[in-house]
Amino acid sequence: MSFLRFTLLIFLAAASARATSRPVSFQHEVLPVLTRQGCNAGTCHGSPSGKGGFALSLFAFDAAADYAVLTRDLLGRRVDIFNPPLSLILRKPSTALAHRGGLKLSKNSREYRILHDWITQGAQTDPPGTLRCEGIEVTPGTAAVLHWPEPLQQLRVTARFEDGSRRDITHLAKFTSSDEAILKVDPVGRVTGQQRGQAAVMIRYLEHVAALPFTLVKPVPGFHWTDPPTANYIDTLVHSKLRELQFNPSGLCTDSEFLRRLHLDLTGMLPTSAEAEAFLSDESLGKRARLIDTLLARPEHAIFWAQRWGDLLRVTPSKLQSAGAQAMHRWLVDAMADNMPHDRFAKALLISSGDTFVNAPANYFRASSSRDDVLETTTQLFLGARLACAKCHNHPFDRWTQDHYYGMGAFFHRIQRVGVDKKKGGKGELLVSTVSEGEVTHPRTGRTMLPWLPGRGEVVVPQGTDRREVFADWLTRPDNPWFARTAANRIWAYVMGRGIVEPVDDFRDSNPPVNGPLLDAMARDFAEHGFDRTHLLRVILNSRTYQASSRSTSANGEDRRLFSHFQPRLLSAEQLLDAVCRVTGLTESFEGLPAGTRATALPSPQMNHAFLKTFGQPSRDTVCTCERATEPQLAQALEFLSGKLVHGKLESANNRFRKALAAGSSDHEIVTEIYWTALSRPPSTGELTSAFRHIAGASDRAAALTDVCWAILNTNEFVFQH
């Protein structure tokens, strides 16, 4: 035997002796290894039905069940305490036996050793009195900025136990990057920047989750900050982020672009040609700010924003009956017109009761017909948290646990809904009331759940008090960190096209805001001004950030998230339909609604309207903003090329240009009017020339004008807000 081989043997013997001398903890080592290797991920054995007949709890949230599955289930098939290497949980993931999930556990890895030693020691549960892990701490503890040429950071994770002791568990934690294109993190917690931008690293150990936001700064050759002017704090904070990441913002948009953009955002409609001509010829100072005030006061603004809330609150006859949907729509329009403070708005919904046909806010509890639905709706709407995952298991990407879910659910458990149908002398209304009894039972532990609030813990609600009031009071406190931020983010996203947190209702540590200080400042401003929606809107709309051109520059072309320039977006289904009507000077008729009703004023979705459906009108089945489809579809392009609705309006004898033709208007007058109406600007000389050439070369003047109008409707300038 060579010396080398001998040394190796000694080393191996020492290693195995060391490995087996210390008992391996099921809870603190085995389960984290299963998470770390991806065994219990939602796409693998952590899915509700498992994979290949082997089901673990998602990220090991149910340790007892996992222990049973690993050691007892199916006659203890998965571990072999007498011959550990024959254990399926070692042979399969190391691909000694075929494994559909591929190689997940290398035979020489520390993780393999942990599982192997645990089995060798008899695959035991932890002895009674084993310390519980209370939380994890990550170093560095705060947001980190990494710079090229060495955008590297080693993370350390420490577990804190109930007796106050700490242990380095970096090798047992699972690290995930929120955006692999921006940063990567390897299994030992080493972060490497890939390109400039922002991303978070999520760290998981057992049920404990931490997330660390990173900013990655890569010097851009030749970059120099242009130090553009600022209109208010929004610009200051947007600029500070842009400067850090070395982008320069675009300049201001033109008056015509601003006018069209603002009209669409506040009223849902295009400006008329007269409005456009008047605004463009106005040469006074402060005309943009004045226009903002004017449009905020328009009834169309209240109606259009009521439609946005109607989407979220699921205002449809199928959910609320026609009478309920109408009542709710009217209530929302009034709330917007009166600029009802957002805290009062939320409270009105959350503690509503009575007849849903009469007391409209009570429809909140009709659209949400169960305790769980109310909880999930309320948290998504007002806390920006998607809690549904936590119903069955701890949230995979967030701190929410199943305990939180049922603890918060206790606030909405004592709600009674009594339907009054024709037999009972009613018309299908629902009577919403609260009852004084009833508790939530945790489905897994069987425990009776006390009402629980984030940041507050369990709450004792005196008998006789409506639990919902306690929740609503907590929710709308000015110091509630989630309420104002969620609302501010939604308002921002409606006019900027993208949230500072995106998706707008998915706030979590692992999905950090792209500009935290900006969101914080807006939330503070919003709360300090009594949750005044139009105040915040006014601040945003007056910023140079909102008024930035949609044309990118060489110094910001890569940016899609930090608001260096305006992101063009397709008009919504309703906006687009109204815009087509406006250009053609026609109206659209909707089932059961008065003639002339605008699409942006519809109280509830028109389920049979092909055009609206094609362009993504939501059917209001969910509380998610994402229900409105914003992805471009081929069918949309086809609709504008040759679709029934667009074609019909272009061919109509009563449309704007045919009527003008009949009234004897000149080609110049007609074409110019179409440009002003569709694009809020006059045609350029080139555009006029080619339009005239087309008309002159055609035998049928009306048909030629139809072509011109069709061509304008098919431009990006028309179908996009920019």
Place this chain on the structure above:
Amino acid sequence: MMFSRISNGTPLLSVMLLVTAAVTVCALTEQEPVSFRSEIAPLLLAQCQGCHGAEEAKGEYRLDSYSELMRAPKNEPPRVQSGNPSDSLFLQLLVAEDADDRMPQKSAPLEPRQVELVRRWIAEGALFDAENPNSALVQIIPVRRHDLAPEKYPRPLPITALAFSPDGSELAASGLREITIWNSATGQLIRRIPNMVQRTFALDWSPNGKQLAAAGGIPGELGEVRVFNPVNGKLLAVAHRAGDVALDVRFNHAGSMFAVADAENRITLYRAVDFSRLRLIDNHADWVLALAWSPDGKFLVSASRDKTAKIFEAKSGETISTYGGHQKEVFGVAFRSDGNQVYSTGRDAKIHVWKAGSADTTGKRFGAERVADIGGLGPAMARPLMSGDQFFSHANSGKVRQHDAASRKLLREFDGAVDWTQSLAHQAAVNLLAAGSHNGQVRIWETQTGKKLSQFVASPGR
């Protein structure tokens, strides 16, 4: 065979060269030729058949038998070129540089030693050294002699199978690569029967007491049913082999045949006298976990991980009834003594009582009718036992229960074990019930009185 293939249109000279080359290599290294059945087949079984098997043939390529492995795909050369490893796609894929191309996909590459075996086997002519090239790989791999169990077990072994001898005096228990035989009354170890596979999941004693059938295996690798002479411990036959464990074995009441359930989703019937195969029932979509015979021996009922229990006619193998009422894996089945009703247990933690009947329109049950159910079991792999008018169940709380079969009333609850009960055995002739626990304990009771007769750890040396 090799010669006939090569001589087909190949100049004699090259044949001679080849032979000389082969002889030279052999002479130089003094290596035995690679055996397909003992060296290549086990490798294919463990590493390839998961994706390229009879059930799912990825790339329309199967290698679950020698002839499938050698078959040339349409318009392509055979993937194994006998005598020519470097031109064999089969070998090329094992050593592909790019992990996306390499086989087995998404897995660690085969060890150099394993690749070399394959290379040599192909170089030596890719010969077949068993009887039938169409046989499933698992059937041609030589029968293994399993290692002896340690004299003293290092720790108690979970008791996953138990069976009483016909007179109840002896109790056979699952051991480590062995069957252990215990005195029912005293709990003394009587005998150890070696050469059983690693794990035993079911035991059954033939009614005449002359055969002891044991089902088990190495999870994910091998399934076997071995039949022993329980008196002298002699291995009578390795009656059944499969690529994953055998989970149950049951003699019919006459003792003329026994049925085997395995993790390859099959039920196989064997003749007890010569262990010849009578019938293969391949009707379940997932593992068959348990079996029971009807009292008249005409029907078999099976429990499967495919969430159904099925009744088959033994003679024809035809499905009589499919019961889907558990909607979860079905763990155990038993016929009532009149043969009219079936009791089944499943992961829904309930005992369902049902009978063969006409199909209902919900599509959930095909020719089966639910009569009643009994709750309160844990979701363990509880296998109920039926004996005369008595019915026994166990749960993962460790509880063992005795019910009256007709009324389904709970008659008795035997004291709970501290760990899961994993196995039950009953001998009606002498009213004995035994329960085996995950912590190695065996408890034996008299079922008329509920009196505990003995309790012991069924692990030699413990």
